[in-house]
Every structure is written in structure tokens, then in C-alpha cells.
Amino acid sequence: MKRIFENLKVAFKSLNSNKLRAFLTMLGIIIGVGSVVAVISIGAGAEALITQNLQSMGTNVITISPGRAEPRGEGGPMRHLEDANTETIDEGELHLEDAIALQAKATLLNEVVPVLYGRNSTISYMSWSGQVSVTGTTQDFLTVQGYKMAEGNFITESDVSNLSNVAVIGNTVAEDYFGKINPVGEIIKINGKNFVISGLLQTIGTAGFGSDPDNSIYIPITTAQNKLYGTDTVDSIIAKLKNENQLDESTAEVKSILRIQHRIMPGENNDFSVSSPTQFLETASSVLQILSITLGGIAAISLLVGGIGIMNIMFVSVTERTREIGIRKSLGAKNRDILMQFLTESIILSLLGGLLGIGFAYLISWLVKTFSGLSPLITATPIILALSFSTAIGLIFGIFPAMRAARLNPIESLRYE
Amino acid sequence: MEEKVIEIKNISKVYKIENFKVNALNGINLNVTKGEYVAIMGPSGSGKSTLMNIIGCLDTPTKGTYTLDSQDISKLNDNRLAEIRNKKVGFVFQTFNLLSRYSAIDNIELPLIYSKGRLPKPRREMIMDVIISVGLKGREKHRPSQMSGGERQRVAIARALINSPSIILADEPTGNLDSRTGEEIMAIFEDLNLRGSTIFLVTHELDIARHTDRILYLRDGIITGEEKIKKPISAKDTLKNMPTLEDRISKLEENKNYEKDI
Numbered sequence: 042m043k044r045i046f047e048n049l050k051v052a053f054k055s056l057n058s059n060k061l062r063a064f065l066t067m068l069g070i071i072i073g074v075g076s077v078v079a080v081i082s083i084g085a086g087a088e089a090l091i092t093q094n095l096q097s098m099g100t101n102v103i104t105i106s107p108g109r110a111e112p113r114g115e116g117g118p119m120r121h122l123e124d125a126n127t128e129t130i131d132e133g134e135l136h137l138e139d140a141i142a143l144q145a146k147a148t149l150l151n152e153v154v155p156v157l158y159g160r161n162s163t164i165s166y167m168s169w170s171g172q173v174s175v176t177g178t179t180q181d182f183l184t185v186q187g188y189k190m191a192e193g194n195f196i197t198e199s200d201v202s203n204l205s206n207v208a209v210i211g212n213t214v215a216e217d218y219f220g221k222i223n224p225v226g227e228i229i230k231i232n233g234k235n236f237v238i239s240g241l242l243q244t245i246g247t248a249g250f251g252s253d254p255d256n257s258i259y260i261p262i263t264t265a266q267n268k269l270y271g272t273d274t275v276d277s278i279i280a281k282l283k284n285e286n287q288l289d290e291s292t293a294e295v296k297s298i299l300r301i302q303h304r305i306m307p308g309e310n311n312d313f314s315v316s317s318p319t320q321f322l323e324t325a326s327s328v329l330q331i332l333s334i335t336l337g338g339i340a341a342i343s344l345l346v347g348g349i350g351i352m353n354i355m356f357v358s359v360t361e362r363t364r365e366i367g368i369r370k371s372l373g374a375k376n377r378d379i380l381m382q383f384l385t386e387s388i389i390l391s392l393l394g395g396l397l398g399i400g401f402a403y404l405i406s407w408l409v410k411t412f413s414g415l416s417p418l419i420t421a422t423p424i425i426l427a428l429s430f431s432t433a434i435g436l437i438f439g440i441f442p443a444m445r446a447a448r449l450n451p452i453e454s455l456r457y458e
Numbered sequence: 459m460e461e462k463v464i465e466i467k468n469i470s471k472v473y474k475i476e477n478f479k480v481n482a483l484n485g486i487n488l489n490v491t492k493g494e495y496v497a498i499m500g501p502s503g504s505g506k507s508t509l510m511n512i513i514g515c516l517d518t519p520t521k522g523t524y525t526l527d528s529q530d531i532s533k534l535n536d537n538r539l540a541e542i543r544n545k546k547v548g549f550v551f552q553t554f555n556l557l558s559r560y561s562a563i564d565n566i567e568l569p570l571i572y573s574k575g576r577l578p579k580p581r582r583e584m585i586m587d588v589i590i591s592v593g594l595k596g597r598e599k600h601r602p603s604q605m606s607g608g609e610r611q612r613v614a615i616a617r618a619l620i621n622s623p624s625i626i627l628a629d630e631p632t633g634n635l636d637s638r639t640g641e642e643i644m645a646i647f648e649d650l651n652l653r654g655s656t657i658f659l660v661t662h663e664l665d666i667a668r669h670t671d672r673i674l675y676l677r678d679g680i681i682t683g684e685e686k687i688k689k690p691i692s693a694k695d696t697l698k699n700m701p702t703l704e705d706r707i708s709k710l711e712e713n714k715n716y717e718k719d720i
């Protein structure tokens with residue numbers, strides 16, 4: 042016990058008398074541990090964010106997008122060659138009719154909703170104006186997205202068929218333009234055209250990957266296509282499954298209906314793609330995983346370099362303190378005592394580096410949170426991992442210098458200048 | 459019969475450097491009884507340090523037997539030797555060999571840290587006892603760099619005494635000190651010897667060796683002579699007649715004034 046205390050005392054005395062050197066030695070460990078913990082935490086934060094977003098979308102929703110999603114394994118030039126030979130249009134389009142066909146024919150789908158996504162438009166109310174993203178959609182959008190009304194009503198079926206100038210606004214828009222006034226019934230201008238506000242959404246909260254759903258205005262898709270943006274296409278069609286366990290069957294049904302709708306011949310590629318949150322989650326987490334492994338590998342190399350730095354400094358320390366070792370041995374220190382003394386010092390050195398590294402990770406996380414809005418999740422696991430890792434590094438890279446110290450001949454050490 | 463602390467029988471020490479051998483000690487026979495004060499003298503390279511290292515259990519002889527406190531040391535392993543150094547030997551070196559970052563107390567405490575088993579008294583008390591016995595009271599918090607050579611050697615002696623060793627080994631303890639401070643250190647040894655400590659002193663100064671009871675002369679690894687000192691010099695008495703530097707200076711000034719008066 043008193044020897045452990047003595048070892049700690051010696052270790053701290055020695056580090057204290059060489060503060061700058063100790064800090065520089067620890068730097069490798071600080072950076073290594075800091076980046077390992079930060080990378081894991083940022084990864085965990087990103088995964089949590091994705092899961093949260095997808096859960097808010099619902100795992101029973103599929104999204105149909107225009108254009109082919111994945112070229113099957115061929116590289117770029119090959120793909121162009123193939124495209125030249127076949128007559129498929131690479132950039133397919135989706136139309137309202139596709140949504141109507143799916144709604145009418147699909148047996149495995151509930152609501153089918155065409156969406157014209159977030160066009161940035163100028164809106165104005167009285168003397169205020171600004172840029173807000175405008176989404177065109179239909180009455181079932183609310184159910185499919187799981188949004189709730191705070192005031193008034195969402196777009197109705199007749200709004201869609203009549204190309205009505207009605208708008209439903211998100212919470213942020215309401216706060217920005219109306220403050221505490223109830224916006225329902227007020228008239229706003231979108232790109233110069235008058236719209237009656239028919240409803241106000243409750244705060245949605247989850248930051249989407251595209252535009253912020255709270256800072257959006259929702260209008261009938263027909264109005265958006267014909268009166269505002271002059272297009273007959275839609276950006277995507279989202280559909281709710283009757284049974285979320287029938288993802289593959291539902292996807293297959295959607296594909297076959299759309300192939301007929303788009304007159305795609307057998308053997309030709311789809312000009313649209315179907316994706317689901319589950320799929321997306323898998324892709325996203327595998328990307329995150331690859332990223333984490335890569336960065337983790339770099340961090341591990343930094344830890345290794347840090348460990349070598351510790352070994353180097355410990356060898357220097359042993360040489361510098363040869364006489365001290367001789368003195369201690371002449372006073373009755375055994376080889377084991379000297380070994381433990383130097384091992385304690387190297388472990389303290391790397392453990393201290395580990396602790397500072399965790400502080401460094403907190404700093405990185407804070408920066409990431411402040412500047413990106415993604416909040417990294419620092420859990421106990423990477424911290425415990427980092428601390429045991431740095432202890433192990435101190436042990437592994439400290440053992441050789443400590444053994445050299447322990448084996449020094451007391452008589453020669455006493456004579457060392 | 460007097461109790462033998464050190465009993466050395468026909469000890470040799472051979473150093474091998476590559477292909478040729480150096481016979482540092484060539485059959486030494488030596489007994490030291492409890493409470494004795496012995497000096498060893500000899501020219502450089504005669505084997506004094508080698509003998510000291512063997513007596514201090516820092517090294518083992520190539521041939522012969524060495525018994526310390528009726529325990530055969532010649533064939534012990536490193537760990538057992540370390541224990542004996544800790545418990546039975548108190549080293550005092552010419553260069554003090556204190557740890558520079560440690561206060562006097564911390565330096566004196568070192569042998570206790572490596573001691574097995576319970577301490578006979580509370581640690582603080584043990585340390586204060588030896589600090590008082592070497593006359594360092596009030597300086598115990600100071601580091602070696604804040605102390606004079608004489609004070610440093612006192613710390614080293616206190617450290618040597620802390621585990622109540624069977625023998626105190628002093629290798630040229632006054633070699634780095636001025637004559638008055640050296641005499642002060644010799645007075646401490648004298649005092650310790652009067653109180654029963656066995657002391658083994660290495661020196662090349664005859665004036666220092668004459669403080670002891672017995673002088674051994676070493677040459678080429680052999681004890682060539684032995685001299686009993688009937689009336690050892692008392693360091694305390696010498697100090698009484700030795701003027702301090704201040705005395706000297708004031709005397710010189712008196713003389714100057716006298717010259718001026720004339």
C-alpha cells in the first residue's frame with residue numbers, strides 16, 4: 042500500500058517537474074482517445090437522429106422517386122453505353138396520374154400521396170416578406186407523415202380537385218409572420234398570388250434531411266403545379282403500406298403497376314425507384330459504420346504513435362534517473378519495486394492523456410453540436426473503452442523501459458553521472 | 459566473547475572484462491565486532507569500494523564467505539540482498555546521494571518505504587528521532603538544493619540510521635566537505651559510535667582515519683596491515699579548538715585595527 046502511494050507520488054513528482062514534456066508526450070494519446078470517443082459519439086448521435094427521423098416518417102411508408110436509383114454494379118462509362126443501346130429514359134418522370142393509378146389499383150397500399158417538394162418561394166403578408174419552402178401535396182399527406190393540426194383544417198380533396206388557393210402553414214412560419222395572431226383565415230401572397238390560410242400545423246420538431254417541415258407551407262399539389270411552378274410532374278409519391286411486414290410484396294406491386302403505367306417493356310429498366318425508410322436506415326448506418334471504422338482506424342494509429350512516444354520518453358526518463366534508481370536500490374528497493382515505479386509513471390502518463398482526450402472529445406462534440414445541430418451522444422462505453430485502452434497502452438509501452446530500469450546494476454547506477 | 463557483526467573469510471572478487479580478469483580482492487579476512495569503529499585506507503584502485511560494496515550487500519564475492527549478523531550473505535539472490543540492505547546496512551556516500559526533488563523528510567523516509575512488515579514506531583516519530591540525532595531539527599522540509607554540504611550529509615546519515623542498521627558504511631563521507639564541516643560529520647559518527655553503532659569507514663585521509671579504533675591498510679586487494687588506535691582523535695575536542703570562519707574574520711579585523719593604531 043505505502044509502495045503504491047510512493048509510486049504515485051514519484052510519478053506525479055516526475056511529471057510535475059517536466060510538465061511540458063509530459064504534455065507533449067500525452068498529445069498522441071489525447072488526440073487518439075479524443076478522436077475515438079468523438080467519432081463514436083458523433084456516429085451514435087447521427088444514428089439516433091436518423092432513427093428518430095425515420096420513426097417519425099413511419100416505417101410503413103415507401104417512397105417512389107423518378108429516375109433509376111441504382112445502376113446494377115456497372116461503372117459509369119459502361120452505364121452510358123448500355124443506355125445508348127436501350128431505349129429507356131434514364132431520367133424518368135412521375136405524374137399525378139401515377140399516384141391515381143397506384144391508389145386505384147394497389148391492393149397492399151393505404152393512402153398514396155404525390156408530393157411536389159419544397160420549392161423556395163417568396164411569401165408576403167402585409168408588409169413582411171421572405172423565402173419559405175412550399176410543398177404541394179394532397180389531403181392524405183397529414184396521415185402519411187403523421188403530422189397534426191393545431192388550428193383549422195388541412196388541404197381537402199376538393200381543394201385539390203378545384204385548384205384552390207389555400208395554404209396550411211408550419212409552426213415556424215406562423216411565428217415568423219403572425220406572432221400571436223391566429224393565422225387561420227388570413228390571406229398571404231405566394232409568389233404574388235393570394236392564398237387563404239386554412240390551417241396551422243402543430244410543431245413537428247424533427248429536423249428533416251431537406252427542408253425544415255415547420256418552416257414550410259403546404260398547398261394543394263394541383264395549385265402548385267398549375268398556378269405557381271408550371272409543371273406536370275411530381276417529385277415523389279409516398280404511400281402507406283397496409284401491412285408493414287409486406288414491404289417486399291408491396292414494393293413489387295408498386296413496380297408492376299408503374300411499369301404498366303409507364304409502358305416499360307419486359308427486360309427494360311425501371312424509370313423510377315422505390316425506397317423505404319428501413320432500407321434507407323440500413324444504408325445510412327452502413328455508411329456511418331464504414332466512416333466510423335475508417336476514422337477509428339486513424340485514431341488507433343494515433344494511439345499507437347502516442348504509445349511509442351510514451352515508450353521513448355520513458356526510456357529517456359530511465360536514463361536520466363539512473364542515479365536515482367541506484368540510490369533506491371542501495372536503500373533496499375527490489376527490482377520489482379523499480380519496475381512498478383516506472384510502470385506506474387507510464388500508466389499515469391497515458392491515463393492522464395486519456396482523461397484529457399475525453400475532455401477533448403467533449404470539446405469536439407460541443408463544436409459539432411454548436412455548428413451543425415447534430416448532437417453527438419457521449420455514452421459510457423467509449424469512455425470506459427478509451428480509459429482501459431490508454432491504461433493498456435501505458436502498460437504495454439511502459440513495460441520495456443520499466444524492465445530496463447529494474448535490471449540496472451545498483452553499483453553502476455550509483456556511479457552514473 | 460564479543461559479538462561479531464561482520465565476519466569475512468578469504469573473500470576474493472574477480473571482474474571479467476572481455477577476455478582478461480581483474481582481481482579486485484585477493485583473499486580478505488576481516489572481523490568487525492559490535493560497536494566497533496573501523497577505518498579502511500588504501501591507494502586508489504586498491505579495492506576499497508569493491509570491499510564496501512560486498513559488505514554493503516550491493517555485490518557478492520566471487521570466492522569466500524561473508525557473514526553479516528550471523529547470516530551467510532555470499533549466496534543470496536537479488537531480492538534477499540535488497541532486504542538486507544534495507545534492514546541491516548546504512549550507507550553514507552561521499553556525494554550524499556540524496557534525491558534532489560525530495561525534502562529532507564522524504565529522503566529520510568525512503569528506506570521505510572521499502573521495508574517489509576510493521577514499523578516499530580509511527581513513521582513520523584521515527585523520522586523526527588533521527589533528524590534530532592543528526593542535529594537537523596528545523597530543516598526537515600528543505601530540499602537538498604536549499605542545504606549546505608554538511609546539512610546534506612546529515613540528511614544522508616539520518617537516512618542511513620532510520621532502520622537501525624547493524625552497520626553503518628561510510629565511503630569518504632567527508633571527501634566533499636571543508637575541514638570544519640567534515641569534523642562536524644565525524645563528531646556525529648563519534649556520537650553514534652558511543653551510543654553503540656558499528657561503523658565502517660573508507661577514507662584516504664589519515665586525519666580522518668585516526669578518529670576510529672582501528673585502521674586497516676588495503677593494497678592490491680589484500681589487507682597489508684592493521685593498526686589499533688590507542689587514543690582516537692575526538693572530533694568534538696578538535697571542534698572546540700578549531701576556530702570558525704567568523705572567528706577568523708573578526709580576528710583579522712582586530713589585527714588590522716591594531717596595525718592602524720600603530
Ligand SMILES: Nc1ncnc2c1ncn2[C@@H]1O[C@H](COP(=O)(O)OP(=O)(O)O)[C@@H](O)[C@H]1O
Pocket residue numbers: 473474475480481482500501502503504505506507508509
Ligand atoms: N565493475 C568493475 N569491472 C571491472 N573492474 C572493476 C570494476 N570495479 C572495480 N574494478 C577494478 O577493481 C580494482 C579495485 O577497484 P575499487 O574497488 O574501485 O578500488 P578503490 O575504491 O580502492 O579505488 C580496480 O583495478 C578497478 O579497476
Ligand SMILES: [Mg+2]
Pocket residue numbers: 506507508
Ligand atoms: Mg573507490
